Amino acid sequence: MKALCWQGVDELSVERVPDPRILNDQDAIVKVSASATCGSDLHLIGGYVPAMQAGDVLGHEFIGEVVEIGPGVERLRVGDRVVVASFIACGRCRYCEEGQWSLCDNGNPNAGMGAALWGYETGGVYGYSHAMGGFQGSHAEYVRVPFADYGAFPVPDGLDDDAAVFASDAAPTGWMGADLGGVTGGDTVAVWGAGAVGQMAAWSAGRLGAERVIVIDRLRDRLDMAERHLGVETLDYTDTDVGAELRERTGGRGPDVCIEAVGMEAHGTGPQYAYDKAKQFLRLETGRSQAVREAVLACRKGGSVFILGVFVGLVDKFPLGAVMNKGLTVRAAQQHGQRYIPMLLERMAAGELETRHWATHVMPLRKGPKGYELFKNKEDGCVRAVFHPSR
Amino acid sequence: MKPIVKSIALTAGPVVLREAMRAIRNRRVIRRTPLGDSRWLTVTVNAPPDDVAGDERVRRALDLPGLRVRITPALGGRGTELAALPPDEATAGRTGPASRIAGEDPRQSVRRALRDAKSLVETGEVLRTEPTRPHTPGGKLIGALARRSGGEGRL
Numbered sequence: 001m002k003a004l005c006w007q008g009v010d011e012l013s014v015e016r017v018p019d020p021r022i023l024n025d026q027d028a029i030v031k032v033s034a035s036a037t038c039g040s041d042l043h044l045i046g047g048y049v050p051a052m053q054a055g056d057v058l059g060h061e062f063i064g065e066v067v068e069i070g071p072g073v074e075r076l077r078v079g080d081r082v083v084v085a086s087f088i089a090c091g092r093c094r095y096c097e098e099g100q101w102s103l104c105d106n107g108n109p110n111a112g113m114g115a116a117l118w119g120y121e122t123g124g125v126y127g128y129s130h131a132m133g134g135f136q137g138s139h140a141e142y143v144r145v146p147f148a149d150y151g152a153f154p155v156p157d158g159l160d161d162d163a164a165v166f167a168s169d170a171a172p173t174g175w176m177g178a179d180l181g182g183v184t185g186g187d188t189v190a191v192w193g194a195g196a197v198g199q200m201a202a203w204s205a206g207r208l209g210a211e212r213v214i215v216i217d218r219l220r221d222r223l224d225m226a227e228r229h230l231g232v233e234t235l236d237y238t239d240t241d242v243g244a245e246l247r248e249r250t251g252g253r254g255p256d257v258c259i260e261a262v263g264m265e266a267h268g269t270g271p272q273y274a275y276d277k278a279k280q281f282l283r284l285e286t287g288r289s290q291a292v293r294e295a296v297l298a299c300r301k302g303g304s305v306f307i308l309g310v311f312v313g314l315v316d317k318f319p320l321g322a323v324m325n326k327g328l329t330v331r332a333a334q335q336h337g338q339r340y341i342p343m344l345l346e347r348m349a350a351g352e353l354e355t356r357h358w359a360t361h362v363m364p365l366r367k368g369p370k371g372y373e374l375f376k377n378k379e380d381g382c383v384r385a386v387f388h389p390s391r
Numbered sequence: 392m393k394p395i396v397k398s399i400a401l402t403a404g405p406v407v408l409r410e411a412m413r414a415i416r417n418r419r420v421i422r423r424t425p426l427g428d429s430r431w432l433t434v435t436v437n438a439p440p441d442d443v444a445g446d447e448r449v450r451r452a453l454d455l456p457g458l459r460v461r462i463t464p465a466l467g468g469r470g471t472e473l474a475a476l477p478p479d480e481a482t483a484g485r486t487g488p489a490s491r492i493a494g495e496d497p498r499q500s501v502r503r504a505l506r507d508a509k510s511l512v513e514t515g516e517v518l519r520t521e522p523t524r525p526h527t528p529g530g531k532l533i534g535a536l537a538r539r540s541g542g543e544g545r546l
Contacts, residue, residue: 051537092514093514094469130536135520
């Protein structure tokens with residue numbers, strides 16, 4: 001089959017690779033109809049996430065049709081159209097039962113690698129390095145889905161592939177930021193990053209009762225999209241002092257909840273950004289955390305900061321003093337998609353949640369390298385490139 | 392820097408460094424004990440103790456020569472602590488970095504067995520990962536680390 005493979009730092013190619021097979025009784029094989037690029041893929045491509053092998057298939061946000069099931073699959077049927085959570089989780093360990101699906105104890109066969117990096121292993125992820133299980137990704141014609149009864153969700157009729165695909169990862173990730181960030185009625189919420197996840201966090205904050213939502217980015221087309229589709233306020237950090245602006249808009253208090261949806265390759269301005277770029281280039285830190293720092297400093301006393309952007313290792317100049325002295329609650333997580341996907345699909349089917357506009361560049365899989373180039377460089381207003389393997 | 396060298400350094404570097412530091416630390420600890428590393432290895436299984444104790448798959452997974460097995464309720468009714476200790480004579484002199492890199496540290500097979508037992512009780516299977524065919528030096532190194540990975544970690 002065709003697949004988009006990582007070949008080395010900043011090297012992608014479309015190759016012929018072996019078709020996936022059922023390896024466990026609870027596996028399914030899904031024929032991919034749409035697979036989306038994600039900002040966290042850029043960290044893999046740029047070499048910031050360790051443990052990739054040349055030839056690994058990328059992609060973790062996808063929708064498709066079940067074409068084969070193992071003998072242990074009970075809920076799914078061949079022919080089901082499903083969206084699949086990006087994290088591979090068993091559904092029966094303590095973490096899954098508590099709704100913390102990305103922390104699954106049984107979804108990552110390469111436990112020692114995750115434990116070496118983070119103290120304990122997490123669940124597995126499609127196409128996201130051998131530290132996250134070494135599973136092949138969804139930028140391919142077919143993908144193996146382990147624990148299929150727990151990770152694949154039937155898609156309501158009438159939902160377009162290029163809209164429903166985001167129920168796999170971007171939509172639940174954004175919802176989780178607002179939910180676990182503790183957004184409640186009357187809150188003011190600031191969101192760093194106006195990509196799909198940031199826009200979804202902003203939308204979710206509104207649904208959870210926030211009275212005012214402010215989205216921060218430097219990309220005018222994304223800020224315009226957030227204003228147009230979500231009706232939120234926006235800030236372009238390149239032409240204003242974000243901290244001062246947020247204080248002014250919140251009566252001097254600061255936002256109640258700050259959600260960071262940027263990750264380890266944050267852009268910024270000024271000497272701190274130059275410092276981070278230099279340290280990351282020299283591998284003296286693995287992540288540029290400018291957006292996290294700004295969120296921590298901007299947050300009101302006693303407020304909450306949720307880190308949605310992906311980090312894999314060490315960051316420098318983290319303002320721990322601000323966290324401690326302002327009494328902040330800081331939380332973070334990879335997405336617990338299985339907890340939210342059914343609810344989000346219902347909202348999509350009801351027309352309440354619109355996601356189709358994030359798929360700004362829909363293209364055949366063979367144009368995958370070009371899609372990532374557009375996405376990485378934010379060219380042509382690209383919010384997400386979405387690949388259709390069958391085209 | 393050539394892309395391939397850069398790729399190897401970036402992907403394998405942090406893990407190798409971390410493992411090397413841990414190996415050095417472990418070596419210091421091991422030297423304090425006469426017969427090797429005598430710490431119990433433990434997982435917590437999301438099932439009642441009677442279910443774990445009576446599960447034939449657990450017995451089979453942990454059927455290793457001389458292995459001592461302990462099954463106790465986890466605090467707060469949070470499942471079962473399943474612990475195992477390889478015999479001193481099996482681990483003595485075989486738990487250093489060289490043994491671990493070679494995959495000959497007896498504790499590696501015990502860690503893997505504990506993880507397998509937990510997964511079998513909780514899910515009914517042990518998840519397998521797709522085979523890969525690495526064709527670069529960096530990829531081969533990652534493949535070797537991945538093969539050892541199930542027997543490593545914080546247990």
